[in-house]
Amino acid sequence: MAVGESPLPTLHAVPGLRLGTVAAGVRKVGEPDLVVMTLEAGSRMAGVFTRNQFRAAPVRSAEAHLRDDIPRALIINTGNANAGTGPAGERAVDQNCARLASILGCRPTQVIPFSTGVIGELLPAERIDAALPAAVDALSDNGWAAAADGIRTTDTRPKGRSCRVELEAGPVTLTGIAKGSGMIRPDMATMLAYIATDADIDQPLLRNLLRDAVAVSFNRISVDGDTSTNDACALIATGASGSKLSAEADIRRFADALDALCIELAREIVADGEGATRELAVRVTGAGSVAEAERVAFTVAESPLVKTALFAGDPNWGRILAAVGRAGIDDLEVDRVRIHIDDCAIVEGGGLSPDYRESLAAERMAADRVTFRIDLDRGDDEVTVWTCDFSYDYVRINAEYRS
Amino acid sequence: MAVGESPLPTLHAVPGLRLGTVAAGVRKVGEPDLVVMTLEAGSRMAGVFTRNQFRAAPVRSAEAHLRDDIPRALIINTGNANAGTGPAGERAVDQNCARLASILGCRPTQVIPFSTGVIGELLPAERIDAALPAAVDALSDNGWAAAADGIRTTDTRPKGRSCRVELEAGPVTLTGIAKGSGMIRPDMATMLAYIATDADIDQPLLRNLLRDAVAVSFNRISVDGDTSTNDACALIATGASGSKLSAEADIRRFADALDALCIELAREIVADGEGATRELAVRVTGAGSVAEAERVAFTVAESPLVKTALFAGDPNWGRILAAVGRAGIDDLEVDRVRIHIDDCAIVEGGGLSPDYRESLAAERMAADRVTFRIDLDRGDDEVTVWTCDFSYDYVRINAEYRS
Missing domain, CATH: 3.60.70.12 (L-amino peptidase D-ALA esterase/amidase)
Structure with missing residues (x-):
């Protein structure tokens, strides 16, 4: 795929x-x-x-x-x-x-x-x-x-x-x-x-x-x-x-x-990633450094839970939030973090945004190309990382192919 | 599973x-x-x-x-x-x-x-x-x-x-x-x-x-x-x-x-990991520090390519070797690294061990519980990390379940 x-x-x-x-x-x-x-x-x-x-x-x-x-x-x-x-x-x-x-x-x-x-x-x-x-x-x-x-x-x-x-x-x-x-x-x-x-x-x-x-x-x-x-x-x-x-x-x-x-x-x-059905751009802004922005972006982009949710087209924001939280930024102020899926506000103030609309988020998450926008609100550096979803076909291709 | x-x-x-x-x-x-x-x-x-x-x-x-x-x-x-x-x-x-x-x-x-x-x-x-x-x-x-x-x-x-x-x-x-x-x-x-x-x-x-x-x-x-x-x-x-x-x-x-x-x-x-069909122990010995041993062990244990090969029961040692190589040990002497799957010699001298037997390795890799033994030959520290394989059911469970 x-x-x-x-x-x-x-x-x-x-x-x-x-x-x-x-x-x-x-x-x-x-x-x-x-x-x-x-x-x-x-x-x-x-x-x-x-x-x-x-x-x-x-x-x-x-x-x-x-x-x-x-x-x-x-x-x-x-x-x-x-x-x-x-x-x-x-x-x-x-x-x-x-x-x-x-x-x-x-x-x-x-x-x-x-x-x-x-x-x-x-x-x-x-x-x-x-x-x-x-x-x-x-x-x-x-x-x-x-x-x-x-x-x-x-x-x-x-x-x-x-x-x-x-x-x-x-x-x-x-x-x-x-x-x-x-x-x-x-x-x-x-x-x-x-x-x-x-x-x-x-x-x-x-x-x-x-x-x-x-x-x-x-x-x-x-x-x-x-x-x-x-x-x-x-x-x-x-x-x-x-x-x-x-x-x-x-x-x-x-x-x-x-x-x-x-x-x-x-x-x-x-x-064209193995088994890919959707492309994901993870854009991290407001970071204290480029290295910090990269760490958050890759932690989200490589989370198997985020990638299987993307495969399902499920705006499972709890998994995005959990991945941001484990990215190794010790003094992250979680109340200041804002997360959007494309133009849909998802997370702010440490929880679900009051502007969240499940149906709209689900529609955005089911597109061919999805963007997560994660603003850490603690600096001026930003980074975009690209990945794809994790599908049945990823498992099939890699269980069958001897790389 | x-x-x-x-x-x-x-x-x-x-x-x-x-x-x-x-x-x-x-x-x-x-x-x-x-x-x-x-x-x-x-x-x-x-x-x-x-x-x-x-x-x-x-x-x-x-x-x-x-x-x-x-x-x-x-x-x-x-x-x-x-x-x-x-x-x-x-x-x-x-x-x-x-x-x-x-x-x-x-x-x-x-x-x-x-x-x-x-x-x-x-x-x-x-x-x-x-x-x-x-x-x-x-x-x-x-x-x-x-x-x-x-x-x-x-x-x-x-x-x-x-x-x-x-x-x-x-x-x-x-x-x-x-x-x-x-x-x-x-x-x-x-x-x-x-x-x-x-x-x-x-x-x-x-x-x-x-x-x-x-x-x-x-x-x-x-x-x-x-x-x-x-x-x-x-x-x-x-x-x-x-x-x-x-x-x-x-x-x-x-x-x-x-x-x-x-x-x-x-x-x-x-x-009992989601979708697990096999348990994997990654035992790293001969490391320069516990932190270094943990880094190698987790890099192997969390590699999706290693985990899908484990699901297939395929002794795909190239993926183990590639994961060890990207674990971030800058001065690793790859010629000294030895890798076994249970008792089967897999890698030594930077390539396939002369003692390698594909049929034996495949048998070991298809067991319920598999151990990778990775000796870095550069110190005395050792660590064991446990994980499971990556199966179709992992994708199914996480595409269906809202965690």
Whole structure:
């Protein structure tokens, strides 16, 4: 299941970057599961990766390659996470990077590897090697939609966003794709997301732009509170437009567009969360700090009782209140807390609001997209976190699927 | 659903304490939902209560009464938590305490109130008042089993334990009952638990004994990670046995019996967790501190992915490994971590153990009671946390029930 309809929009080509997607038979036969991207000379790339201590072999390799060399290609497989696989997993990554490097005529350390799928099974490196020539043959400027499809695991639909931004330096394109449906509580990164632009951006600025965008998008979503071993998010700037990002106004305009694109992709992940039937935004305002606002928002967003009530479309405000109360803010003045479901007043003065209308609240709670607004009335900081409901299908998918 | 069979054992009377249970119609008609306990003069009582900031009216009242006066009676209702009810909720508590005090001939502040059930609805104080005379008429030394039944909400079975302890000072009895099935992640207390002994115990010692027992029992369980607004645990010493707890050896022997009894009651709560089909013990050893061991144990025990795999009886060790890795231990050496499911080696050296046998692991994972043993190999501290699986029935119960 997934929330609402969400057809893949037009994904603009990003000059300087080409994509090729094929079926390598990593886990299933005949389904696209291998994506290669190549970057023109002069491209820059920044990446953020999972903070899970059990990081997969490709994550460790990708970080090392990004640190030591100039990237020219990305290799991404789905169906197998190559996590918890020890030294054999590292050899498998090295083998695929070397094979792609020899086809493209670059160094193995210029290839950045990513994997997603089942944890704990050895990556079938031979099958990937065998499929690499076809993936390189398939390389095209217009390969974004196929790639969005080729990185899916339990995702029910591909996820992508694209926009054009008019800068003083000239027009640039921004296109991104993402995957992710379960084991979603990114920590400094998302499941897998790739965003590219033809703007010309210095490496330090590129890193900062990515870090800031991830902080307000992929790091503010949760499907089940479980942080994956393979989360990664990459931002690529090919520079092919010739538009150099340097004027303060241009940087701000570009950062706004990047933030908005990342938030849309992050919300796409939540809306396609495993078993999801509703999307929930938890907006906490009036907090004493951003950290405090995040703690309250995630405590509510990850409460199984709140998420099952959301599945039922039941405005069960007692559960929201209980979650706020256990979020670890020791000096919270509960009488000052106000909670709304969309525009319906729910809680104030430590109990039910006199303006509460059960029928109206039930109507709001049964919508495809629901917002809880929680005002702590103790400061100026605010945060929005996105999640989805907890349904029978979540249990079914995760009792049946070996992630 | 619940894990296995668990008939209520014989619950020994505790001289000095009497219990009366009746049906007051708090939420449903004709079901026992009101319990009164009376304590002989000379009894002492210690209580620990939820740390949820939105604490229910009876919790605030119980704490104040315990601080200011000498308890002579407890009044406990199920069906309505009297939480999130503002000043009207406080008036309802005061009314019931005053009514019971007038029947018993004591001060209202000598009555300690407890409520559990639906959050956010006003307590029907009149109906409770009307039923109090019948509850007092029903008072009996042998009312424990009826009381264990009278405090249930979504619990599928009553929970109680009882033992006799031979002290140097003489024999004493220890009997306890508990309730709880959902919204279970106690913080400094449990849902509701009442333990009584006829030993003679000083107030400071009684408080310490309760605090220590709760720390290793009720504070080490989780059904859904949600801390209730009404958690409370009370320990009562009537002193009626004449056996004074003072010799060091007696204190140790009594504390061991109390810890064991509280752990058994806590595990009963988990085994009867909402929708539970299996009980899981997560035992973390080799930790650098107790806090670190607790963090790892709770992260694994509360992972929805681990809990749905447990429901499926699937030894999905990748999810256990991913949960350990995100538990927030920044300098964890993942190669040193060893994980067993019962006696089956699962993870070592950062990947699958060479001794792993899928068929054996699957057999262990499909048992009624499963233990994960996680050795971090970085210190001497250890902790066990208990939880249950996440089933279709958990979703059904919480989508249907307004807690």
